Amino acid sequence: MSEQWLTSLITDTPQEGYELAIKLSRMGVKYTQPSDEIRAKLRPEYGEDANGLIASSQVIAINFQTVSAANNYWKD
Amino acid sequence: MSEQWLTSLITDTPQEGYELAIKLSRMGVKYTQPSDEIRAKLRPEYGEDANGLIASSQVIAINFQTVSAANNYWKD
Amino acid sequence: MSEQWLTSLITDTPQEGYELAIKLSRMGVKYTQPSDEIRAKLRPEYGEDANGLIASSQVIAINFQTVSAANNYWKD
Amino acid sequence: MSEQWLTSLITDTPQEGYELAIKLSRMGVKYTQPSDEIRAKLRPEYGEDANGLIASSQVIAINFQTVSAANNYWKD
Amino acid sequence: MSEQWLTSLITDTPQEGYELAIKLSRMGVKYTQPSDEIRAKLRPEYGEDANGLIASSQVIAINFQTVSAANNYWKD
Amino acid sequence: MSEQWLTSLITDTPQEGYELAIKLSRMGVKYTQPSDEIRAKLRPEYGEDANGLIASSQVIAINFQTVSAANNYWKD
Incomplete structure (x- = not known):
């Protein structure tokens, strides 16, 4: 895939992190099909x-x- | 989703952590459908x-x- | 669930930890149904x-x- | 289960650790049925x-x- | 498999890491069939x-x- | 199983580590059947x-x- 879609795993909030997790899940489907x-x-x-x-x-x-581990669970 | 539903992974007790895990699981379904x-x-x-x-x-x-890792297993 | 059923992830022995894991698994079913x-x-x-x-x-x-991670694998 | 079957996650070798993992898997079935x-x-x-x-x-x-994490991957 | 296909888990970006994860997944299928x-x-x-x-x-x-853990979540 | 088949989780390269993961997966099948x-x-x-x-x-x-965690992701 030449398109750039993932430059960082860091997000501001847990909810944005959850939404990134959804994107990752969808991209797995997209790469396969x-x-x-x-x-x-x-x-x-x-x-x-x-x-x-x-x-x-x-x-x-x-x-x-x-994503949560990458963000140290948004505890910092 | 514009609604704010997840601001923190930290909970007071393991049981509240378990209930947050249930909410996360349900939101995965809700985002998909x-x-x-x-x-x-x-x-x-x-x-x-x-x-x-x-x-x-x-x-x-x-x-x-x-959620358990985020809360350091409620050991602190 | 108003009933209190999970106050700690810490157990005395690995076997009690395994039995707590069973309880957690069953509660996942019970919350869903x-x-x-x-x-x-x-x-x-x-x-x-x-x-x-x-x-x-x-x-x-x-x-x-x-549960094992919470108990540091009962090594302490 | 009153029988004592799990007193430690520590094993001498990775293979014994693998065999303990098999036992844990079977006990999950046995507790359920x-x-x-x-x-x-x-x-x-x-x-x-x-x-x-x-x-x-x-x-x-x-x-x-x-079991591998409990044994620090048998690196000590 | 005599062919060399995996020399490192380290990638420059999360997206390359994701694509390596796809390769690992496909190789699991290829080794099996x-x-x-x-x-x-x-x-x-x-x-x-x-x-x-x-x-x-x-x-x-x-x-x-x-792959993400190997790359320390590309935080370094 | 009296045969010795797993003496270490340490491998020289990620690819050998992947092949050890395949062996572990097959042994799970072999022990069961x-x-x-x-x-x-x-x-x-x-x-x-x-x-x-x-x-x-x-x-x-x-x-x-x-296997990757055991080898510290082959970063040493």
């Missing part, structure tokens, strides 16, 4: 499926661990 | 399905790792 | 299903990581 | 199923992280 | 399946934790 | 199944976290 069209077609498949939603929340949780 | 109506419709799908409940508990466990 | 009746009905579904048992053991393993 | 008879009946279900074997190896991997 | 032909045949199976995409993003997230 | 014959029969089941390959890569990723 680069076609916007196919991803758009699949979105309802997990967005309206309980297991797909829980699985999505799990990927976000894993990425949020990384 | 913002429609209150669709999420309400899906709730019985995982709430009354053994695998869905175990998967939900797993996401909470991952987020609880983050 | 608060009805005792529905949970009781679902118990055989995962308790007598190989995948459900492995998934349960996985959630316990994740929570045991947290 | 205490009946020896039912567990024996389910064993072929995951032992002869590719997904069940991979899932079992994953639980062991998570517990091995814990 | 070395046949280029079979892997090519399977690609549409997960690339056009919502669950496969989320699962792929999860493996990347786990590897990104490793 | 010791029969060479049954494992050989199951191999095509996950090696030619997209979900099985992604799941295999995930177990490797978890074990690679452990």
